[in-house]
Amino acid sequence: MAHAWTITSFYRFLDLEPDRLDALVTELSEVLREQGIWGLVILATEGINATVAAESPDTIARFKMLVCERLGDDGIRFKDSTSEIKPFRHQNVVGRTEIVTLRRPDLHPDDPESSHLSAREWHAMLGSPEPKIVLDTRNRYETVAGKFRGAIDPGLDAFSEWGEYLDRAELPTDVPVMIYCTGGIRCEKAILELRARGFEKVYQLRDGILGYLAEFPDGEFEGECFVFDDRVALDQHLQPTTRFGICPGCGLTGSIETRCAWCGGRFLACEDCTPRPALTCCKTCRDRVGRHGVRFGA
Numbered sequence: 624m625a626h627a628w629t630i631t632s633f634y635r636f637l638d639l640e641p642d643r644l645d646a647l648v649t650e651l652s653e654v655l656r657e658q659g660i661w662g663l664v665i666l667a668t669e670g671i672n673a674t675v676a677a678e679s680p681d682t683i684a685r686f687k688m689l690v691c692e693r694l695g696d697d698g699i700r701f702k703d704s705t706s707e708i709k710p711f712r713h714q715n716v717v718g719r720t721e722i723v724t725l726r727r728p729d730l731h732p733d734d735p736e737s738s739h740l741s742a743r744e745w746h747a748m749l750g751s752p753e754p755k756i757v758l759d760t761r762n763r764y765e766t767v768a769g770k771f772r773g774a775i776d777p778g779l780d781a782f783s784e785w786g787e788y789l790d791r792a793e794l795p796t797d798v799p800v801m802i803y804c805t806g807g808i809r810c811e812k813a814i815l816e817l818r819a820r821g822f823e824k825v826y827q828l829r830d831g832i833l834g835y836l837a838e839f840p841d842g843e844f845e846g847e848c849f850v851f852d853d854r855v856a857l858d859q860h861l862q863p864t865t866r867f868g869i870c871p872g873c874g875l876t877g878s879i880e881t882r883c884a885w886c887g888g889r890f891l892a893c894e895d896c897t898p899r900p901a902l903t904c905c906k907t908c909r910d911r912v913g914r915h916g917v918r919f920g921a
């Protein structure tokens with residue numbers, strides 16, 4: 624029987640001196656390797672953003688304690704889930720200029736609590752008859768798997784397009800705006816861009832879709848939640864998807880069952896790539912089709 628992996632996802636905006644940052648990258652890299660922790664930890668002078676997994680829940684518990692201790696911060700909100708499949712193939716701790724890439728390292732979330740709605744408050748506000756705009760701050764390849772009922776999908780290819788979208792969208796600034804993302808981190812910066820453009824009432828979903836689904840499965844979120852690991856997406860009960868895969872043609876979200884032109888194996892491709900005549904499940908099969916031609920038609 625496959626054993627479950629314990630996964631935790633968290634972020635925190637805080638000030639890290641460059642020297643401290645470098646030391647933490649080194650230390651956490653060693654910890655991941657020594658403890659058998661898999662996943663990605665991003666550090667920048669503005670804070671930390673991570674999703675990591677281990678086979679033992681105790682390993683994850685110890686890792687959380689270590690992170691809180693090293694950052695001198697016990698207010699970090701960890702979002703946990705489990706998976707029967709190993710969600711990561713790498714053990715990466717990296718230093719970057721931002722922990723979430725808006726290409727605005729100058730923006731510092733400074734008011735982390737007042738604009739946040741709990742899952743319960745968010746759920747109630749969505750259900751209220753008051754006018755509001757619900758905006759998804761995620762990318763197109765994520766919203767294709769699911770989004771909140773009635774939410775506007777800005778159609779972003781990357782989060783760094785958020786500001787341009789707001790300039791183009793001409794949304795009314797006097798109607799309350801509700802924004803959400805996967806785990807909450809993108810909204811911490813997205814809200815600053817909204818405020819800078821004069822939006823008066825902006826609310827962000829604390830802990831994102833993952834936090835919402837933990838309390839309201841089969842609620843106002845429709846479909847599944849894309850995640851950035853080998854689980855691809857999580858269903859309403861935070862279990863790995865059976866509906867979506869990573870399209871081998873383009874690397875984005877796929878849901879159309881397709882037959883590999885070389886090995887005949889089944890995989891999930893996206894709408895744009897499916898019409899291609901020699902789509903293959905992996906690079907090895909693609910190379911073989913390149914040398915020997917197609918073995919299986921669609």
Ligand SMILES: [Zn+2]
Nearest residue numbers: 870873893896
């Ligand atoms: Zn594709």
Ligand SMILES: [Zn+2]
Nearest residue numbers: 883886904908
């Ligand atoms: Zn194949």
